Amino acid sequence: AQSVTQLDSQVPVFEEAPVELRCNYSSSVSVYLFWYVQYPNQGLQLLLKYLSGSTLVKGINGFEAEFNKSQTSFHLRKPSVHISDTAEYFCAVRNTGFQKLVFGTGTRLLVSP
Amino acid sequence: NAGVTQTPKFQVLKTGQSMTLQCAQDMNHNSMYWYRQDPGMGLRLIYYSASEGTTDKGEVPNGYNVSRLNKREFSLRLESAAPSQTSVYFCASSEVHGTVQETQYFGPGTRLLVL
Numbered sequence: 216a217q218s219v220t221q222l223d224s225q226v227p228v229f230e231e232a233p234v235e236l237r238c239n240y241s242s243s244v245s246v247y248l249f250w251y252v253q254y255p256n257q258g259l260q261l262l263l264k265y266l267s268g269s270t271l272v273k274g275i276n277g278f279e280a281e282f283n284k285s286q287t288s289f290h291l292r293k294p295s296v297h298i299s300d301t302a303e304y305f306c307a308v309r310n311t312g313f314q315k316l317v318f319g320t321g322t323r324l325l326v327s328p
Numbered sequence: 329n330a331g332v333t334q335t336p337k338f339q340v341l342k343t344g345q346s347m348t349l350q351c352a353q354d355m356n357h358n359s360m361y362w363y364r365q366d367p368g369m370g371l372r373l374i375y376y377s378a379s380e381g382t383t384d385k386g387e388v389p390n391g392y393n394v395s396r397l398n399k400r401e402f403s404l405r406l407e408s409a410a411p412s413q414t415s416v417y418f419c420a421s422s423e424v425h426g427t428v429q430e431t432q433y434f435g436p437g438t439r440l441l442v443l
Contacts, residue, residue: 249431251434256436256437257437258434258435258437259371259434260434305370305371309430315373315386315387316373318371318372320368320370321370
């Protein structure tokens with residue numbers, strides 16, 4: 216079975232500072248990886264996804280993530296955050312055989328001025 | 329395009345009452361999903377429908393039933409609500425379940441409180 220671990224439940228950061236949200240996964244087979252963002256009182260929106268190819272994936276709103284197979288990680292980064300990035304971020308994994316999407320528990324990003 | 333829509337937005341039920349959560353998508357997607365979101369637990373799959381006419385259990389199906397009414401609509405029914413079903417429920421859809429290019433698109437959610 217596959218699983219996703221987001222160790223940080225909450226990450227406070229000042230506006231214009233860089234941020235990294237960590238995601239580690241466990242799977243015995245090849246995987247596809249996703250980051251979703253959830254703004255307050257809204258549904259989830261896809262930020263970016265890794266299916267194959269380049270391990271550095273760029274998404275919307277200036278976010279990017281790097282797939283590291285040896286460390287089974289898919290950390291999300293942004294070089295300079297804005298107040299509007301305050302949201303909850305979910306990492307998700309789906310392996311190529313077992314087709315259900317498995318979500319991590321989420322990381323709440325709090326950006327303050 | 330409205331994307332994925334859900335009704336109602338909020339609902340309060342008493343223990344033992346029944347209700348149906350409605351979901352519709354206008355993206356001509358084949359696959360639809362129901363999740364619940366609880367604090368500290370992320371999203372957990374309740375049921376999904378890979379294509380019109382099929383439904384399958386997810387991770388937490390107990391206490392729920394689903395109906396894929398047509399290609400657009402996928403409803404979730406609570407026959408006898410329990411306080412443990414207090415949660416935020418999200419519906420999602422994707423083009424074709426299980427394909428490489430599958431991306432799930434989510435509705436705004438239904439907040440359910442069971443007293």
